Amino acid sequence: MTGSYDIPAMPDGFVWGAATAAYQIEGAVAEDGRGPSIWDTFCRRPGAVADGSSGEVACDSYHRWCDDVDLLDGLGVDAYRFSVAWPRVLPTGHGTVNKPGLEYYDRLVDALCEKGIRPFVTLYHWDLPQALEDVGGWRVRDTAEHFADYATVVAERLGDRVHDWITLNEPYVSSMVGYAEGRHAPGATEGHGALAAAHHLLVGHGLTVRALRAVQPGARVGITLNLSPAVPAGDAEADRAAADRMDLMLNRQFTDPVLGGSYPDGFERLYAGVSDLSFRRDGDLALIGAPLDFLGVNYYYRIHAADAPYEQPDPALRSAFDIGVRSATRAGVPVTDLGWPIEPHGLYETLTGLAGRFPGLPPIYVTENGVAQLREEPGADPERIRFIAEHLAAAARSGVDLRGYFYWSLLDNFEWARGYGPRFGLVHVDYPTGERTPRASYHWLRERLARRTPIGS
Numbered sequence: 211m212t213g214s215y216d217i218p219a220m221p222d223g224f225v226w227g228a229a230t231a232a233y234q235i236e237g238a239v240a241e242d243g244r245g246p247s248i249w250d251t252f253c254r255r256p257g258a259v260a261d262g263s264s265g266e267v268a269c270d271s272y273h274r275w276c277d278d279v280d281l282l283d284g285l286g287v288d289a290y291r292f293s294v295a296w297p298r299v300l301p302t303g304h305g306t307v308n309k310p311g312l313e314y315y316d317r318l319v320d321a322l323c324e325k326g327i328r329p330f331v332t333l334y335h336w337d338l339p340q341a342l343e344d345v346g347g348w349r350v351r352d353t354a355e356h357f358a359d360y361a362t363v364v365a366e367r368l369g370d371r372v373h374d375w376i377t378l379n380e381p382y383v384s385s386m387v388g389y390a391e392g393r394h395a396p397g398a399t400e401g402h403g404a405l406a407a408a409h410h411l412l413v414g415h416g417l418t419v420r421a422l423r424a425v426q427p428g429a430r431v432g433i434t435l436n437l438s439p440a441v442p443a444g445d446a447e448a449d450r451a452a453a454d455r456m457d458l459m460l461n462r463q464f465t466d467p468v469l470g471g472s473y474p475d476g477f478e479r480l481y482a483g484v485s486d487l488s489f490r491r492d493g494d495l496a497l498i499g500a501p502l503d504f505l506g507v508n509y510y511y512r513i514h515a516a517d518a519p520y521e522q523p524d525p526a527l528r529s530a531f532d533i534g535v536r537s538a539t540r541a542g543v544p545v546t547d548l549g550w551p552i553e554p555h556g557l558y559e560t561l562t563g564l565a566g567r568f569p570g571l572p573p574i575y576v577t578e579n580g581v582a583q584l585r586e587e588p589g590a591d592p593e594r595i596r597f598i599a600e601h602l603a604a605a606a607r608s609g610v611d612l613r614g615y616f617y618w619s620l621l622d623n624f625e626w627a628r629g630y631g632p633r634f635g636l637v638h639v640d641y642p643t644g645e646r647t648p649r650a651s652y653h654w655l656r657e658r659l660a661r662r663t664p665i666g667s
């Protein structure tokens with residue numbers, strides 16, 4: 211069956227890769243001077259993580275990073291996207307640099323370079339130092355300044371070998387899921403505070419772009435956004451309006467300032483009474499909208515939006531996640547084990563939509579795309595092979611300037627609030643022993659990559 215799935219021919223230089231993130235794989239949360247992050251704290255909150263687990267051990271990649279590099283090498287990818295844990299480098303978020311923390315990434319980068327695997331480094335994949343959360347977290351502007359200083363420290367150390375930087379992973383999730391929905395760390399359910407967090411994340415992005423270019427003139431800098439087309443669940447005008455609200459909150463709150471230098475029309479109206487947006491300052495949008503070398507897109511699914519009553523009728527008490535929208539399921543649309551609709555065409559729509567709306571759109575990397583299984587077995591995963599092949603085909607069809615594709619994830623890992631149940635890996639991880647076993651999808655991709663022929667050759 212899966213023998214019939216293939217990867218599309220891509221232009222020469224197209225980057226094939228796999229992705230992970232620090233808190234989801236490293237473990238060793240108290241080793242070598244690492245400070246606590248908001249996720250260490252959040253995981254201890256009763257009920258926060260489905261199976262009561264945490265990233266305390268995870269895939270133990272802090273010790274088994276050599277195995278991970280060997281797996282990447284065996285897979286034959288061109289690149290590895292991983293993240294640096296801010297609290298390893300600066301245990302309280304700013305101040306004294308923790309040398310051993312930085313050395314871990316130094317070794318990893320050396321090992322990757324030795325194998326000819328290009329590092330794509332994400333500077334923030336949700337693990338804010340707890341000490342910064344204690345003084346306001348992303349609600350306050352200082353955190354954005356600290357972020358740029360931290361990025362500078364990392365680039366000064368790794369910049370001779372790392373040329374591709376991703377400032378933030380999914381500021382939507384950091385702000386709206388963390389500070390408004392409360393399902394992620396720090397677990398807050400705020401209106402104004404969450405919108406401030408989103409804005410300050412973007413300011414932090416802008417400051418970091420500037421800082422990276424200053425320390426490393428040849429750096430290629432981008433940001434990764436999770437984008438989900440929001441489509442009306444039904445024909446009613448109310449569902450169309452709901453889809454538009456979802457699109458504003460999830461997509462355009464981030465794409466429009468970053469790629470177009472302005473907040474989208476309708477955004478102030480969406481949050482009228484929730485926040486006066488007084489955290490915005492003159493000059494912010496010029497900073498946030500500064501040109502990028504690439505845009506990272508994480509695509510998992512489309513959202514079928516249905517109109518729903520607000521949970522909190524009084525806007526002054528409402529969280530920024532409470533926008534009167536319910537995610538509906540669509541009859542006939544297949545779903546993953548997590549109930550996420552499988553619609554490869556949504557990736558096509560996402561990419562062509564960006565190209566249509568932003569004339570100066572930079573080159574794009576798909577920095578995450580993947581599917582989880584809930585069953586534990588290491589072996590056959592035909593649905594993953596099909597998922598990858600169909601999404602790649604949709605991306606290739608889009609006609610945008612696509613420079614690479616990173617599968618999420620190299621390994622099964624700590625899936626945030628869902629704990630260790632969902633397994634996204636090309637490689638199975640046996641958590642009690644840390645043993646890694648490549649799945650059929652790994653072998654399939656390895657074989658396809660080995661005999662790829664770039665377009666035009």
Ligand code: GBH
Pocket residue numbers: 231234379380383387436508510548578618625634
């Ligand atoms: C990515 O986020 C993350 O970057 C990565 O760390 C993570 O492991 C990966 O996805 C897989 O989840 O729980 O059904 O209500 C993707 C964006 C936004 C997708 C929140 C899931 C919640 C859907 N995520 N969304 S649900």
